[in-house]
Amino acid sequence: MNTIISDNVDRSTRKSVIFPTLLGAIVILLMMCMGTIMLLNQGKLISISDGFFYKIMTLHGTGMVGAGAIAGSAIIYYFVSQYVRLSKAIFMTNVIAFLIGVVMILIGIFVFDFAAAWTFLYPLPAISGGMWGIAGAFFYLGGMTIIGTGFLLFFLDVGRAIIKKYGNLGNALGWPIIFGGKMKEELPPAVVAATMVTIVNTAALVTGAAVLIMSIINLFNPSFTIDPLLAKNLIYAFGHIFANSIIYMGVIAVYEVFPKYTGRPWKTYGIFLIAWNASTLFTMIIYPHHLLMDFVMPKWMLIIGQVLSYANGLPVLVVTGFGALQIIYRSGIKWDMASLLFFGSIFGWVLGVVPAIVDATIVINHVMHNTKWVPGHFHLYMGLGACAMIWAFMYYLLRVEGIKLVSYFDKVSFWIYLITFIGVAGSFLYSGKVSAPRRWSQHFPEWVPADQFGAIASFGVIFATSIFIIRFAVSSRYIGSNEEKMKTKDQLYA
Incomplete structure (x- = not known):
């Protein structure tokens, strides 16, 4: 007999998050397939043109982060709407903007051959050496701008709703509690995390919009120029903050779900709040660790990037990991797919942070940063951390509806x-250790075995991910269903 798991989310909200969650999951699966094609090519198991390699590399990096974020926004909408009133219209506007932007990006890449990677470093979009024209760059940059606008509207709405209830964002980050006072309103961990994500992503998206719009203007008016170093700072500030925020969107579900499985509350105590406040600040200013090889960068920025990269990797991770262990220990938790995946996501988060901190060390960064070590750490962080939270959320949505999906399969x-x-991630880290560069379509023979190992392992990832998505897609039609359908749904996988 399964333990009954329930929450206070109405079925209308539950049904609203099905499509963006499934959309994000399917795009992630497709991006995994793109990644496998790149590994197969680097491993000499198939042969594709260099131009096609860089096109799918551009799509892979852009699509994986965007898909994770759209699924992450569904997690925020689902859980945070229990505490503040979020706008369903703006939530769905974000989803529509995402779809429009994706179509534009696909046109830019596959119709007009844009292949400048997600970084789109100025002046590369406008000066491609004949590989693509203005149309390709415009569709890509325009699609990114539309997607970013949708997310900005969503996070502004989250901020509006939080401020309306808590008075200001400082209160929602627990400042009264940190300074020895009391809160008038209940302050659940989900709201604290959502506040942090709202602050950092608003800053990131405004920054991204600025450099995207300037780059678009430069396409049509070459006399309008941008300082290349400023452009690179803006791009990496936008990309690094937004990509890293996905794990913080997903952890909202961890804070909400484990107390339901264990019957123990996740409290917003002082150290917890201090950790989230520290990460709010650090996440916005650590991106210079991606620019340590740019000798023209101000030295003080590089030092801050290194020091705070060490500091940022610990506060929220420690309080989340310790809190999860504390809640689970001797709780008699009944493990199912949702709880297994949520717990595994914390494990993946820990694994991903370690090589990231290593890479942030200047003497190591100078040797390792332009190697596959960097995608190694990021794949651990995203794949075993953020993506695992999304798969767990899918199983959780079915679990609260009473659909039994706990089989040996x-x-x-x-x-x-x-x-x-x-x-897969281990093959990247090993390739980085032996100095295999990232973003190269062709590899020397000594680098090929690691590529082949990663390619073979990626088929297992694709297989398992497909099972997660098929399970959710087949069963999600019963979410919010009428009582007659509810009587039959338990027979699906019993």
Whole structure:
């Protein structure tokens, strides 16, 4: 007999998050396939043109972060709407903007051959050496701008709703509690995390919009120029903050779900709040660790980037990991796919942070940053951290509806995903160790075995991910269903 899991989310909200969650999951799966094609090519197991390689590399990096963010916004909308009144119209506007932007990006890449990577470093979009024209750059940059505008509207609405209830964002970050006072309103961990994500992503998206719009203007008016170093700072500030925020969107679900499984509350105590406040500040200013090789950068910015990269990797991760262990220990928790994946996501987060901190060390960064070490750490962070939270959220949505999806097949898929994703990321980290560069379509013979290992492991990741998505897609039609359908749904996978 399964333990009953329930929450206070109405079925209308539950149904609203199905499409963006499934959309994000499917795009992530497709981006995994693109990544496998790149590994197969680098491993000499297939042969694709260099131009096609860089096009799918551009799509892979852009699509993976965007898909994770759209699914992450569904997590925020689902859980935070229990505490503040969010606008469904703006939430769906974000989804529509995402779809429009994706179509434009696909046109830019596959119709007009844009292949400048997600970084679109100025002046590369306008000066491509004949590889693509203005149309390709415009569709890509315009699609990114539309997607960013949708997310900006969503986070502004989240901020509006939080301020309306808590008075200001400082209160929602627990400042009264930190300074020895009391809160008039209940302050759940989900609201604290949502406040942090809202602050950092608003800053990131405004920054991104600025450099995207300036780059678009430069396409049509070359006399309008941008300082290349400023443009690179703006791009990496936007990309690094937004990509990293996905894990913080997903952890909202961790804070909400584990108390339901264990019957123990996740409290917003002082150290917890201090950690989230520290990460709010640090996340916005650590991006210079991506620019340590740019000798023209101000030295003080590089020092801050290194020092705070160490500091930012710990506060929220420590209080989340310790809090999860504290809540689970001797709780008698009944493990199912949702709880397994949520717990595994914290494990993946820890694994991903370690090589990231290593890379932030200047003497190591000078040797390793332009190697596959960097995608190694990021794949651990995203694949075993953020993506695992999304798969867990999908299973949780079915769980609260009473749909039984705990079979040996599911659990085997979980272990396949865990082991093979470690294999993929491990192949990247090893390639970085032997100095295999990232973003190269062709590799020397000594680098090929690691590429082949990663490609083979990636098939296991794709298989397990497909199982997660198929399970959710088939069963999600019962979410918010009428009582007659509810009577039959338990027979699906019993």
